[in-house]
Amino acid sequence: MAVFQARKWYSRSFSSLSSHPLHICVVGSGPAGFYTAEKMLKAHQAAEIDIIDRLPTPFGLVRSGVAPDHPETKIVVNQFSRVALNERCSFFGNVSLGTSISLAELRDMYHVVVLAYGAESDRILGVPGEDLKGIHSAREFVWWYNGHPDYKNLALDLKSTETAVILGQGNVALDVARVLLRPKRELAITDIANHALVSLEESCIRKVYLVGRRGPVQAACTAKELREILGIKDLYIHIQEADLLKSPADEEELKNSRIQRRVYELLSKAVTSQPSQPRSGQRELHFVFFRRPDKFLHSDNISGNVTGVCYEKTILKENGGSGKQSAVGTGQFEDLECGLVLKSIGYKSVPVNGLPFDNHKGMVPNIRGRVLSDVPGEHTFEKGLYVAGWLKRGPTGIIATNLYCAEETVASISEDLEQGLLTPSFPKPGREGLGQLLDSRNVRFVPFSGWEKIDVKEKADGSLRNKPREKIVSWQELLKVANE
Template sequence: MTVFRAWYSLSRRSFSTASSSSSCPLHVCIVGSGPAGFYTADKLLKAHKGARVDIIDRLPTPFGLVRSGVAPDHSETKIVINQFSRVAQHERCSFFGNVMLGSALSLSELRELYHVVVLAYGAESERDLGIPGENLKGIHSSREFVWWYNGHPDCRNLNPDLKKTDTAVVLGQGNVALDIARILLRPKTELASTDIADHALSALEESSIRKVYLIGRRGPVQAAWTAKELREILGMKNLHIKINQADLLVTPVDEEEMKKSRIRKRTYELLSKAATAAATESSHPGPGPRELHLVFFRKPDQFLESDERTGHVSGVQLEKTILESDGTGRQIAVGTGQHEYLHCGMVVKSIGYKSVPVEGLPFDHQKGVVPNIRGRVLTHASREESQSEPGLYVCGWLKRGPTGIIGTNLQCAEETVGSISEDVVKGQIAIATGSKAGGEGLRQLLEARNVKIVPFKGWEKIDAEEKRLGSERNKPREKLVSWEDLLAVGTT
């Protein structure tokens, strides 16, 4: 990124001149109002004086996964919303909520209205395991479970059954998996003062779950969580940590991995310390203890159906694994043919999100991304056969896959905006007088189709109402969780 930053800084003045010298401003539409979308808007507004930036989102509410993905007990992570709000309130920026690309209008129509379209709508689906029993009741994806406790209107009716089992299995060992385990195990009195959805808090207060198993295919060195997230859950009061000491044995290859990554070394040290402390705990921890089991070197083989509850999951068959090199220096999990059974009444699959394409968008289904070079969308998945699509760009998970933290999108946006600016300077994006209708044309099209637009002022009304409802319950906010309520407040 060092070379790019230097080039970007030296060229910024010429970008601004190119955008403002024309009597017609550069019209940009960003699809998706999560971190990738807002960082892109911020960079574009600063780099191109006079440019008009419109952000559309299928939800009536902005901020994407900052609102619906960040755990309710991580309020400090949501402070970035203040920065995004300032971007949305910029005189050259507009927010169009409740506008779904592919339904309200097509990608081709959007490209006709704008000089530049940036797709930053993230990943709204999830990967499948492809194993028997995956469709049994009681098995949920991490996306829908997280959306459920965060009050996303699409998942408010998920209604996971937390009463008829004391054991939940979370497949995956990333930060989202830790979030889910923590929410299931954290004392509900602590969650009551967060912005967790009321329906989720009520269900968790009646929950019978006391044991959560976090299952990983590989070893403790390869787990994808960060030290901060791991430290938080390991430090929870009255939570008993269970780790098989044999899983903590490391190989020379593991040692090499830890030498190259401080994060991996630190997380391994935290796990080792927790395992040692757990070994010295009283063998009689008291009635109804809460337990977190960190299980490594296991992969799900099939889900088993309950004899008592037809169509409902009763457990997971796990295959033991070992690590082998894939020839690139990375260790992959390989099944050994040895199996064991883990009883549970609930499973959450935290194995990764997946982006979905829209009509007219080139898409690499194998990688789950839009083929691109530095954010420029390519006509084909194969770079050798491709040319860039004029005026069409990507940022965020659509661009690089569902990886990274909120801040990762800042550099991602910087690169995409650099490509846009370079194309403007080279004349590859033609800015001619009256050539594009921009936001005004979008508004007219949506109104003609009777689409209820939620502007940013509409979001501010939703925000104020949620905070008012929250103040009555000593919470920062009580989220409106139905489409009807959100639209009723946001469009008045």
């Protein structure tokens, strides 16, 4: 019955449009996807846009990546919801590219396909012991505490150790450290997943080490994120004063970047405002600079759990004439005991069949969003195929960065339309064809009205616990609620 009702929904939407609209499919419902849809709706009145996502829920990174104690960042979903409710836009959740439907099939059905499905994998270090128990990517941890249905059962042990090491010093690393260290009564009134809140309340983690290959001048976080974690109540902050010494090259870097100057100032102030030692039982945050992991340590028993990290000390050397400094090893090593390691060294996009892909960079080769063909010796574009977001530029930037990224991709699409490189006058099945194909394969997609039902239930359940929402973390439960 749910599939039949959904079929009637998309048929009505299609019949209300002109007979030959410009059919556009956006794969991915995160910020890049919704910004792309919004800009295309404004730029082309004949455009009919379908957004597909493998999850039953929309909003991608905003729902699964933004820290629960950053509710102000999530307000952007109100803007995205208005896009989804536009009569020329439709959402198809629970539709997986490569499983439910192939890229080739989408390109046959739509005049334009924009891939904006982000980065669902992780970069690896490639050092011995990386597969030990107790070592996870920061992405896995973030998806766990944000209630992503793929990671609700993540085997995360927060009880067997008091020390966690986070490799990386970017904003995601600071988010992860903050969630581990923030008083749990403060997290209890956020939309953090309940299973994560229970585990964090029982956590024995008292010391967190944020480790970076380079120095405080090169720390990759923003001042806002750093200020927030430094401001956690009753938290001891430790930074080696010697690490704050600046070289002439450091001075030049600071001169050219206001953000880096502010970060460095905050770190310097933290050193002078802290006592020499933590109080008994006080939680601790240690910034460790000029270290890179050489191998992960484990005990001789059969448990296979990580017990520490062996670091190589580094120094900075100028990287040619770029003005940047790279970390190089010194051959000096030291060990740090820990029972949990979270790698915050970068997300990585994954390819699908038929998509040109640079495995080394983890992104799609493109020029201003136009996908470059992988035909050897040729510099041609894949007709009607575009990218936006992390798949286009790599996993960098904040949510607003996707706005400018989407604008560039939409400008490329508009230019190609004006130059006759696309043929919107030629009819394609678009939404109707997509719905029929999914129906034939018994794929129960979730329309935006299904998400609205999920939204209502999550908010109602959350109100019982004084939370903005209680996230549904089971895939089956999400589908059940959406189809009620």
